[in-house]
Amino acid sequence: MQPVRLSEVDPETLKRIKQRAAGEFGKVSEQARAIMQEVRERGDAALRDFTARFDGVQLESLEVSREEIEQGLREASPELVEAFKFAIDNIRKFHRTHVTAEEEHVETVPGVEVWRVWRSIERVGLYVPGGRAPLPSSLLMTAIPAEIAGCDEIIVCTPPNKEGKIHYSILAAVAVLNLPNLRLFKVGGAHAIAAMAYGTESIPKTYKIFGAGNPYVTAAKVLAFSEGMVSIDMPAGPSEVLIIADASANPAYVAADFLSQAEHADDSSAVLLTTSPKLAIAVAAEVRRQLPLLSTADRASNSLEQYGMIGIVETIEQAIEFANDYAPEHLEVCTENVDEVLPKLRNAGTIFVGNFTPEPSGDYVSGLNHVLPTGANTKMFGPLSVESFGKKMQMQRMTAEGLANLRKAAEVMAAAEGLPAHGRAINIRFEDEQH
Amino acid sequence: MQPVRLSEVDPETLKRIKQRAAGEFGKVSEQARAIMQEVRERGDAALRDFTARFDGVQLESLEVSREEIEQGLREASPELVEAFKFAIDNIRKFHRTHVTAEEEHVETVPGVEVWRVWRSIERVGLYVPGGRAPLPSSLLMTAIPAEIAGCDEIIVCTPPNKEGKIHYSILAAVAVLNLPNLRLFKVGGAHAIAAMAYGTESIPKTYKIFGAGNPYVTAAKVLAFSEGMVSIDMPAGPSEVLIIADASANPAYVAADFLSQAEHADDSSAVLLTTSPKLAIAVAAEVRRQLPLLSTADRASNSLEQYGMIGIVETIEQAIEFANDYAPEHLEVCTENVDEVLPKLRNAGTIFVGNFTPEPSGDYVSGLNHVLPTGANTKMFGPLSVESFGKKMQMQRMTAEGLANLRKAAEVMAAAEGLPAHGRAINIRFEDEQH
Structure with a gap:
């Protein structure tokens, strides 16, 4: 060089x-789409078939058992367990500063009070690369902000090896994290994304899918997003x-x-x-x-x-x-x-x-979080954060005086947009006065 | 009922x-995809053809002139202009509370300082429904948070009527807003989204596209997103x-x-x-x-x-x-x-x-912002906000002591993930000491 x-x-x-x-993932879009369609139609049966085909193993149960997780922890060296604990502490410390409590209430007009409140996403899906290149750090980087956000259910998918096992380092990371609302499944690739987007008999449907993977995983994530029923963190x-x-x-x-x-x-x-x-x-x-x-x-x-x-x-x-x-x-x-x-x-x-x-x-x-936008996508996406696992709701509360104060402007704009019932919903609250 | x-x-x-x-927009995905492909290949020529076909007008210039905007303002009633001013004041007042300055610096480990900084998205695209149902309020709801976020360039697309004109109410809203970095184009539908996603001779490529439209617009937005080079606000x-x-x-x-x-x-x-x-x-x-x-x-x-x-x-x-x-x-x-x-x-x-x-x-x-998720998407998306027009960057600064404090854990995890150069990048900074 x-x-x-x-x-x-x-x-x-x-x-x-x-x-x-x-954008290379675009090249495998059609294959990812076909895989997802099968999962949508055939659920767990399709997941088992794809796992046999791509990971070379016929699985009994798709969910990783408590016993398997504990076995993984026993296989991990004390140094690795210590490293996980150290990482978890620091990731929690930084990510806790992201959380926004209830925000300032603004009185935009006398009698008109507006503000926002934070709510976590109820059920989220995390993808963790496994197989030949297990990335336990990716589990920490996605699960910890979900934990701090307060997500009710955390669904994690990661591909098994040929023996149908998850790498001990990922199992140990799950064990050290010790989140009671986290469930781990032995599924990888586009079919894992489909399972978390649509839900199957074993794997619950999630509302937002996080974590990087191979091009099939990325292609599946953006396809799931494009169907309008699930969000994703970013196309990494x-x-x-x-x-x-x-x-x-x-x-x-x-x-x-x-x-x-x-x-x-x-x-x-x-x-x-x-x-x-x-x-x-x-x-x-x-x-x-x-x-x-x-x-x-x-x-x-x-x-x-x-x-x-x-x-x-x-x-x-x-x-x-x-x-x-x-x-x-x-x-x-x-x-x-x-x-x-x-x-x-x-x-x-x-x-x-x-x-x-x-x-x-x-x-x-x-x-810091290591789930970051790539391919020039940092022009419009930020790093994964606690905010990624929740959303705001807007709130508005008015007195009759407040409504009176914005009545005229709202009616004029509703009329300009040709929406008479919009104006009427405001008007009608003043009709009583005229009786 | x-x-x-x-x-x-x-x-x-x-x-x-x-x-x-x-999710009804999924039904027009294929048509939207074909339209977008043409815009990607033929640029402005494709935009003119689609505008002739869908809006029934052959346009000379795609960009709305300063004179046209001023003419729109003259056509608007004083009441409408007052209503716009009132709305703009209130929207600005509420949205200004969203802005996050630089955040708390966290020392996760002695000598390791991490924090986040805010940066606006440089160039954003706004879609405003026009034609028979012009929605000037949608312009205010997308342009004002872009303004407060500090976006450098704001590109707005809205369809013209059969005379090749934009409805005076939208022009008046643009005039009252009076943003020097806002440019308005006479293009609607999936072809407008394609123009903002890919760029054409007249319309610059943007990095994130905002605003609701008909099913073709929504289909085009999610398709553009799925190609990985542009973000969108939400599939509304x-x-x-x-x-x-x-x-x-x-x-x-x-x-x-x-x-x-x-x-x-x-x-x-x-x-x-x-x-x-x-x-x-x-x-x-x-x-x-x-x-x-x-x-x-x-x-x-x-x-x-x-x-x-x-x-x-x-x-x-x-x-x-x-x-x-x-x-x-x-x-x-x-x-x-x-x-x-x-x-x-x-x-x-x-x-x-x-x-x-x-x-x-x-x-x-x-x-409040009126660009909101629909179709149960409030499970995972929030309302449009100033935050939607920017992103955070993570920052990390360490002393030699800081690096020493996290050396062991990082090396152990890098080794577990089979990434020796990751460990080495840390190691090498301590080799000098051994000479």
């Missing part, structure tokens, strides 16, 4: 880098990082962070933009040195070849402009004048500030 | 009432009200409110639940009396026939249970013990409290 001047990158390469693997795709660094950054650190993103999958993205040609060259050398040390070197070099770039810019402003357009999931800022840079950054999932804040520290234990 | 005991309603009718016209459908009333309510008022919802369209819904058989009978009589007085009587009686109900319940608890499952857009509570009822209500867009708070008062001028 050679450093390049950003201004000299050919337009086609730049387009590929900026587009990255976003392959992971990505953009690093903005100047001469003050440490090339070995930057290279390690760069690679930690690239190792996720063949379609991950990692981009470095720096004002220092010297740093660019040093980071490239460090990437060459560190890459072979990784068991995930193949994935990392594949993704860097397609979607990686070490770019040299003239000014930090240019890097900021690129970042706001690239709109990365993860953004590291390793520059001297951090406090001048941060206010200008507009689109990112999480911003990691300074030389001692590597991106992976936010993936697990710092307390 | 005869009152019925809720417990005696046959299951099929109950299912139709509860389902109402939700036909309007609806649920009224909970006891013997203390006024039957003439309740009937007027009931009809004000039913008049919206042939597929609107209006349901009354009351513990008082006497009130039920009186409301039914009032509906019969008031209905013929409306110029919209046909629409109102059509919708009541399909999706209307005056239901008698044994207890207020039964009404609350029904309401939380029905999850209405608008919910009126006209009971004596309001303060006992409100905390138990979970799923509604706006709740109107008491006998002097008719639903239409919240449609226009009380300050």
Whole structure:
């Protein structure tokens, strides 16, 4: 991987880098749709068939038993259990600050009082990647905000392995979390999303589905959303990082962070933009040195070849402009004048500030949520949060005087929109006075 | 319309009432998809063709000129202009309370600081129904939160009439709002949504699309969302009200409110639940009396026939249970013990409290937003708000000590997930110490 001047990158390469693997899930939409249709029609029977086909196992019960969860906890090392406890504490600590109590009551007009109240979503569905790449951290990142939001029921789906088992690390995470209203099911892929969107005999219908997965999972989530009966957190795709660094950054650190993103999958993205040609060259050398040390070197070099770039810019402003357009999931800022840079950054999932804040520290234990928009979707979506697991209701209370105060304006606007009964519903409350 | 005991309603009718016209937009998905594809490929040329076909006019310019907007303002009555000013003031007053400044910084672990910052969405698209049923209030309800959020560019699409003109009431609303960063285009339907999702020569691509429209508009919005490059506010459908009333309510008022919802369209819904058989009978009589007085009587009686109900319940608890499952857009509570009822209500867009708070008062001028989820979607979506026009970014800043404090847990979890470079990005920052 050679450093390049950003201004000299050919337009086609730049387009590929900026587009990255976003929206690739569209290619499997039709397969996902067919799978979902079967689940809608045949329920659990379809889930068993797809699990046999895709995961290679014929399941008896779809729900994970209490005994299985306890067995998983016994298989986990004490260090892992401690790590989960530490992560859970920090995630709870940060996410608790999101909760909004009842809001300010506003008297917009004398006698007219309006405000909003918070309500959690009653039943939510969480998807946790499993199988060959179990991600217990994804369980923590989705279940903890659901817990703090106060959701009544938390349905979790994750695919089993060929023995019909869930990876002990996910089971241990469930055990340590210890939420009485969480139920875990051995179902993955588009069929798991269909089950949570429509409901089956075993799996209750949920109202909003959370968590990232493979392209089938993402395709199924957006299809379920498009039918209008379930919401989703966001259409998340392959992971990505953009690093903005100047001469003050440490090339070995930057290279390690760069690679930690690239190792996720063949379609991950990692981009470095720096004002220092010297740093660019040093980071490239460090990437060459560190890459072979990784068991995930193949994935990392594949993704860097397609979607990686070490770019040299003239000014930090240019890097900021690129970042706001690239709109990365993860953004590291390793520059001297951090406090001048941060206010200008507009689109990112999480911003990691300074030389001692590597991106992976936010993936697990710092307390931040790691479910973030990708593929430039940070232009319009935020990170997963407690707010994602509830919604506001508007409230309005008026006195007769309040209604009198807004009567005229409401009637005029109702008439302009050709809705006479709208005006009449207000009018009629003053007719008595005329008797 | 005869009152019925809720417990005696046959299951099929109950299912139709509860389902109402939700999700009907799915039936026009394929047509919407074809229209969108053409706009994506042919841009403005496709927009002109569809406008000729659907609106019956061949347009020169797609953008509404400053002169046209001023002409609209001249055509509006002084009363309407005053009503707009009054509404705008109140909507601004309420929506300003939504804005969240920078949040609390949390030190989850010594040396680990995490927080969130707010950023508005740079370019948003608003859809305003026009043509035969122009809804200037929808412009106010979408543009004002975009203004308060601080969106840089506000793109508005609304269909023209056969003369190629926008209704003066919408033009006047734009003029009174007077937002320098708002641009208005003469395009409606699925092609307008496609233009805002993909961008054309005239209409810039937006990142999130807001506002309700006909089924083609809704179908196009969810299709655009499902492609992963644009967000939407919510999949909104036909309007609806649920009224909970006891013997203390006024039957003439309740009937007027009931009809004000039913008049919206042939597929609107209006349901009354009351513990008082006497009130039920009186409301039914009032509906019969008031209905013929409306110029919209046909629409109102059509919708009541399909999706209307005056239901008698044994207890207020039964009404609350029904309401939380029905999850209405608008919910009126006209009971004596309001303060006992409100905390138990979970799923509604706006709740109107008491006998002097008719639903239409919240449609226009009380300050509340009237863009609300429908079709039971209040189970998972909230009303449109300033928050809908922005998103948070997570921030993390650590000292070397902070990183040391979470090092162990992060490394253990990275190893459990098979991501060595994740652990290494943390490790490497401590290697220097060992030299």
